[in-house]
Amino acid sequence: MTALQVHRIRPDPSKIGAGLIALPSYGSSSFSKDIVRRLEGLVAPTPTFSGRRPAPSKGLDEQLYDALAAFKIRTAFVAMHMDREWRSRLFAQLDSLLAVGDWDVDDPAPSLDTYSTFLRMLTLVRPQRRPGLGATVDGHLIAAWTSVNDRLTIECLPKDIVRWRLSATIEGEREHAAAETPLQRLSKVLEPYDPGRWFDNADSVPAA
Amino acid sequence: MPIAYLPPEDHVVRYVPWSRLRKDENDNVLGVLGAAFKLRDGEDYLSATWAECCGGSDHQARIEAAVRTVRASNLKVTTRSGFAVGNVGRVKEVCLADKEKHKVRVIHEPEPDNKAHTALRGWPRNNDPLLELIAEDSWSEVVLNQNVPP
Numbered sequence: 001m002t003a004l005q006v007h008r009i010r011p012d013p014s015k016i017g018a019g020l021i022a023l024p025s026y027g028s029s030s031f032s033k034d035i036v037r038r039l040e041g042l043v044a045p046t047p048t049f050s051g052r053r054p055a056p057s058k059g060l061d062e063q064l065y066d067a068l069a070a071f072k073i074r075t076a077f078v079a080m081h082m083d084r085e086w087r088s089r090l091f092a093q094l095d096s097l098l099a100v101g102d103w104d105v106d107d108p109a110p111s112l113d114t115y116s117t118f119l120r121m122l123t124l125v126r127p128q129r130r131p132g133l134g135a136t137v138d139g140h141l142i143a144a145w146t147s148v149n150d151r152l153t154i155e156c157l158p159k160d161i162v163r164w165r166l167s168a169t170i171e172g173e174r175e176h177a178a179a180e181t182p183l184q185r186l187s188k189v190l191e192p193y194d195p196g197r198w199f200d201n202a203d204s205v206p207a208a
Numbered sequence: 209m210p211i212a213y214l215p216p217e218d219h220v221v222r223y224v225p226w227s228r229l230r231k232d233e234n235d236n237v238l239g240v241l242g243a244a245f246k247l248r249d250g251e252d253y254l255s256a257t258w259a260e261c262c263g264g265s266d267h268q269a270r271i272e273a274a275v276r277t278v279r280a281s282n283l284k285v286t287t288r289s290g291f292a293v294g295n296v297g298r299v300k301e302v303c304l305a306d307k308e309k310h311k312v313r314v315i316h317e318p319e320p321d322n323k324a325h326t327a328l329r330g331w332p333r334n335n336d337p338l339l340e341l342i343a344e345d346s347w348s349e350v351v352l353n354q355n356v357p358p
Contacts, residue, residue: 089233096235102226102286106248132231136243144230146238151230153241153340165242165340178337 113158127199145198212316216297220256242340253327261324294347
């Protein structure tokens, strides 16, 4: 069994204790129905315990491990959009980014929300070249493409929002641009900057 | 005690964790990300180390001495981390040239575990494009931790 197949099952709070109180068979009188209702009330979660049980605080290594596992499982949902080799190299980058030995102890592990945005960005933009990976102090993933002196940096925020910044030389002039954009519009807003300079795989460009 | 501003020709060295180094798709380090210069919530200034305060006969020796100073401090320096080297005057210029005209003061504020500790006060907050520009231009020299001998 691989690590990814390990499931940690948290019981539904509404079911906790249910097995300890066996309900009697229903009687027909209103009195017996009242008893049943009260017993059900005993089993139901109290208002102060309506959510998940507070999880014990995790160490950094466990947080990073869990994040990495969640990212890989999420990637499996869109596996059909990625070449196997491409995906395997992306996983290697994630392993490297989230290595506990190199992670800044003051940084939170990146959330699944930021990874979901990152993943959807890859499936929408479909770059041939994978980005370099990074993370902000508040746990957002960063995708960075660099082509000589031209840089594109995309910070993935939750809920399909990206914060992008670029600098590129266009017709001999140095240009800088930055914005926060819904993911759906990212390709459109990058279009004037010829994003192929970052996304196209240099190795696959035929020699002139 | 008078405030000790760093001379514009001097250099500041900032520790950059692996996650904030700019890399290509094969994890080759190309530089630093603008995020390397972002203040955390609650931070009033950006921390760095004054290279010229750490000794050394030339630029490279001073940078390596600064790296060793950071290693000896309480900061946890990891194997694949790096150090960004910036020129004081150039960093201040770029911040002042921004449309928000950040007037950054670079002050020697020694700490018990780092005698060369420097605080960059008035550092831009919520100006990510400027931080990216700083990473690309004025504070872009990178030294990898593993390339500096003990």
